[in-house]
């Protein structure tokens with residue numbers, strides 16, 4: 001029997017899921033502690049908490065992640081393209097970025113909490129800032145390394161600067177931008193968890209830590225699964241974007 | 252005065268605070284509707300010359316006139332780069348459309364013109380492909396379509412057929428000739444191939460290197476004759492060109 005590409009992919013994905021669940025089951029059996037419940041118990045708990053407050057916490061977290069990613073993209077991409085396109089701007093900004101990029105921004109969380117309060121703003125700003133840097137640097141480098149030939153050929157069609165951004169720089173850098181977003185998503189989720197464990201009573205991070213401190217381990221795992229699923233969902237979304245917008249990379 | 256006239260053209264590149272002379276005292280003229288060929292050693296400034304004519308390089312000394320106007324003022328010249336410069340993220344259709352899109356033409360008018368030119372160049376069935384999915388000859392034709400859609404007066408081509416195999420190359424030469432006969436295009440192209448220069452160029456300009464200037468100009472009555480490829484005169488001009496190029500390269504080293 002011949003299987004087409006999609007079925008094959010589904011089978012691979014399914015086997016990966018089965019493998020992970022089996023490993024989980026075995027690990028929980030070996031560890032034999034309430035802190036690490038088996039998958040069935042965790043998923044049952046997830047199912048039950050769906051109707052309760054888990055959903056509310058999940059929504060809050062999703063909002064924080066989504067807004068952060070969107071702002072970081074809207075600011076980071078044009079800025080990266082602009083710096084990458086203009087040698088002079090790059091020369092001026094390079095040392096600044098070079099010096100500030102390696103500094104772990106998360107250490108400023110206390111400062112942000114004091115300056116911007118313990119609400120959504122400080123958390124979103126924190127995540128945005130961290131993801132923004134990754135997007136900025138990746139986009140800038142992609143724009144910088146763009147083959148001059150493309151620019152010349154479009155210029156010879158009497159393109160102005162705006163045309164160049166629209167027809168050359170942006171589409172050429174899009175694969176790199178999406179990759180940086182995907183990497184940024186991982187970072188953003190980690191930062192989200194961290195910022196939600198301080199001075200807040202909302203969000204999936206809080207939900208997990210709260211369950212932990214009240215010894216509700218199955219509920220804690222429900223939170224962990226929910227957070228994982230949320231990340232996976234956004235990842236799928238970015239994947240779909242890439243498939244649609246960058247079909248030229250592997251036609 | 253000729254359609255294209257260049258006198259005492261000088262171009263320098265500034266690279267790391269050093270001045271790099273690329274072109275010196277270039278004089279060239281080409282009547283409207285004719286084909287000119289430029290031939291010369293690598294690095295002698297041929298591409299630089301075309302970028303000046305296309306209005307992309309405005310940092311030059313001397314006089315360059317297209318139909319009596321400066322290159323940047325006329326929208327008359329179209330440039331096809333060495334590697335064609337097609338955008339890999341755009342399909343054939345979108346690549347060809349680009350010039351009109353930039354010009355701001357209406358959507359229906361653009362679509363009509365794109366369809367027309369694709370049909371004319373035998374590319375319509377390939378319209379949904381990306382450049383990476385095309386052969387070298389097809390890519391070259393797309394690049395020509397992308398330029399022609401703007402209805403230029405002057406077509407500048409930088410080593411148009413250099414990366415094609417011998418047979419496709421001859422096909423494309425014939426194709427270009429056919430196109431030229433149908434339109435009133437003035438064509439100026441660069442080549443490293445002596446036979447190509449003699450087959451297509453009514454005027455052949457030989458350049459020297461370090462820094463580039465035109466050292467010899469041939470008027471070639473055989474250009475554009477399909478039957479000329481085997482004739483004795485064809486070989487004579489070819490040989491004369493060859494020894495001219497050889498002699499120059501030696502003095503340059």
Ligand SMILES: Nc1ncnc2c1ncn2[C@@H]1O[C@H](COP(=O)(O)OP(=O)(O)OP(=O)(O)O)[C@@H](O)[C@H]1O
Nearest residue numbers: 264265266271273292293294295296297298299300
């Ligand atoms: N952007 C640039 N900056 C500095 N020097 C340059 C630049 N572009 C070209 N040059 C120099 O100017 C000279 C002419 O270059 P050009 O590209 O016009 O040569 P060419 O005749 O087209 O060569 P080829 O046959 O290899 O394509 C070369 O010596 C090259 O090194």
Ligand SMILES: [Mg+2]
Nearest residue numbers: 297298333409
């Ligand atoms: Mg060149």
